[in-house]
Amino acid sequence: MPSSAAEPPKSVTACVLIIGNEILSGRVQDENVAFLAKGLNDAGIRLKEVRVIPDDTDTIVGTVNEVRRAFDYVFTTGGIGPTHDDITAQCIAEAFAVKLILHPEAKRLLEGHYPPGAVNEARMRMAYVPDGAVLLPNPISRAPGFRIGNVYVMAGVPQIMQATFAELSHNLKGGAKVLSRSVSCSLGEGVLARGLGELQARYDDLEIGSYPYFRRADFGVTVVVRGIGRPRLLAATEELKALIAGLGGDPQEGASED
Amino acid sequence: MPSSAAEPPKSVTACVLIIGNEILSGRVQDENVAFLAKGLNDAGIRLKEVRVIPDDTDTIVGTVNEVRRAFDYVFTTGGIGPTHDDITAQCIAEAFAVKLILHPEAKRLLEGHYPPGAVNEARMRMAYVPDGAVLLPNPISRAPGFRIGNVYVMAGVPQIMQATFAELSHNLKGGAKVLSRSVSCSLGEGVLARGLGELQARYDDLEIGSYPYFRRADFGVTVVVRGIGRPRLLAATEELKALIAGLGGDPQEGASED
Numbered sequence: 001m002p003s004s005a006a007e008p009p010k011s012v013t014a015c016v017l018i019i020g021n022e023i024l025s026g027r028v029q030d031e032n033v034a035f036l037a038k039g040l041n042d043a044g045i046r047l048k049e050v051r052v053i054p055d056d057t058d059t060i061v062g063t064v065n066e067v068r069r070a071f072d073y074v075f076t077t078g079g080i081g082p083t084h085d086d087i088t089a090q091c092i093a094e095a096f097a098v099k100l101i102l103h104p105e106a107k108r109l110l111e112g113h114y115p116p117g118a119v120n121e122a123r124m125r126m127a128y129v130p131d132g133a134v135l136l137p138n139p140i141s142r143a144p145g146f147r148i149g150n151v152y153v154m155a156g157v158p159q160i161m162q163a164t165f166a167e168l169s170h171n172l173k174g175g176a177k178v179l180s181r182s183v184s185c186s187l188g189e190g191v192l193a194r195g196l197g198e199l200q201a202r203y204d205d206l207e208i209g210s211y212p213y214f215r216r217a218d219f220g221v222t223v224v225v226r227g228i229g230r231p232r233l234l235a236a237t238e239e240l241k242a243l244i245a246g247l248g249g250d251p252q253e254g255a256s257e258d
Numbered sequence: 259m260p261s262s263a264a265e266p267p268k269s270v271t272a273c274v275l276i277i278g279n280e281i282l283s284g285r286v287q288d289e290n291v292a293f294l295a296k297g298l299n300d301a302g303i304r305l306k307e308v309r310v311i312p313d314d315t316d317t318i319v320g321t322v323n324e325v326r327r328a329f330d331y332v333f334t335t336g337g338i339g340p341t342h343d344d345i346t347a348q349c350i351a352e353a354f355a356v357k358l359i360l361h362p363e364a365k366r367l368l369e370g371h372y373p374p375g376a377v378n379e380a381r382m383r384m385a386y387v388p389d390g391a392v393l394l395p396n397p398i399s400r401a402p403g404f405r406i407g408n409v410y411v412m413a414g415v416p417q418i419m420q421a422t423f424a425e426l427s428h429n430l431k432g433g434a435k436v437l438s439r440s441v442s443c444s445l446g447e448g449v450l451a452r453g454l455g456e457l458q459a460r461y462d463d464l465e466i467g468s469y470p471y472f473r474r475a476d477f478g479v480t481v482v483v484r485g486i487g488r489p490r491l492l493a494a495t496e497e498l499k500a501l502i503a504g505l506g507g508d509p510q511e512g513a514s515e516d
Contacts, residue, residue: 036284050282064486082451123453190376197342
């Protein structure tokens with residue numbers, strides 16, 4: 001259902017917190033941001049900021065309290081396992097000034113997942129959540145994530161995070177979905193810049209981004225047009241293609257996101 | 259030159275700002291964080307936080323002013339090209355409360371790079387830097403990055419950012435480099451957790467992280483030990499291998515970072 005430009009819809013915002021020293025040390029390449037960015041956009045939620053922070057109590061507590069007030073939704077990944085460096089749950093409890101409690105359903109899930117007697121003290125830590133939190137499903141290894149207020153706390157392992165997000169995303173309340181079109185050409189970005197700026201000025205309800213690329217002997221630019229109103233998006237894309245052709249370029253339309 | 263545990267060296271910190279809607283929309287997978295994380299560690303600088311923020315003036319100005327006071331070094335990528343959405347230079351000038359000025363050397367570099375007459379108004383924008391900034395080299399497309407105070411401003415295109423960083427990194431003043439060892443095994447993380455916590459308690463000068471992995475029918479954990487004192491690092495790694503073996507696991511030592 002395309003929105004008209006006349007009724008600006010509410011923009012619903014999100015912040016993602018990637019909690020983990022392994023991203024900051026460069027040992028692991030993050031995969032969660034790109035997945036969540038797309039998933040949130042599909043739900044009509046704009047990812048406005050990402051922070052990658054270390055496994056440090058003061059940093060986690062302070063950051064959670066800052067961003068949960070600044071954005072409609074906060075999604076965290078990482079730090080909810082059984083080992084000493086998994087401190088996210090206790091930090092979230094501290095941020096919300098509530099106790100960490102043993103959640104009966106989480107305890108039951110863990111005891112059903114492991115062989116009898118295998119839920120030792122370390123594993124039972126994964127059944128503790130901030131008081132008032134609601135469990136989030138983990139179809140892979142059972143130890144659940146949780147939600148408290150507008151903060152969704154998920155595992156850092158991409159497969160688990162993705163499975164959890166797939167289940168929770170149905171309950172997110174987003175606004176209008178941002179659609180996009182992209183057009184590439186082998187013109188220099190500087191050749192296109194003036195016309196592109198004029199196009200952006202005429203379509204100030206859309207967001208036009210210009211991304212140069214350099215490959216071996218080849219270079220060019222991909223222009224991405226994003227917005228919520230399909231007719232305006234298509235009109236701007238046609239004007240963009242005409243602009244490129246008029247400057248001697250060969251516009252190639254790329255993948256669209258609808 | 260290994261540091262001894264007796265003289266705790268100064269820890270030099272950094273924050274990376276990834277400026278760009280394309281990462282937040284999920285269209286582009288960031289590559290710059292992992293590269294900078296490794297490059298900074300090699301220079302003895304600890305990457306303590308990453309923020310991904312949109313091409314929005316208030317957000318960029320506010321974030322730059324927050325993080326340049328909180329960290330020893332700030333590195334930004336993105337938003338210094340010729341198009342309307344390239345607003346990083348003017349935002350940095352605003353953050354430092356200085357004017358944006360035409361830098362004579364940057365102008366000369368651009369005019370030498372493009373054919374006569376091709377440096378149009380849009381391209382000349384790339385020669386404007388905050389008053390007082392020092393240029394950073396761009397061996398690929400010439401349009402320079404710049405440094406002002408403790409803030410290093412680089413292009414978002416990975417090849418250009420990497421070439422710029424390679425040249426500037428010689429001048430960074432880091433502390434002791436963090437070394438690391440990793441050991442993997444097919445034990446469950448929960449089996450290892452108690453002993454790992456005790457190991458961390460005995461080696462509180464090191465940072466021990468536990469990272470579970472799940473692959474098809476296979477799962478296990480990689481434990482990473484990080485610290486600046488090589489003898490302690492090696493001793494903890496040996497204890498870790500013994501811990502794993504004692505629990506019936508098969509410790510596999512992974513790549514080290516020295």
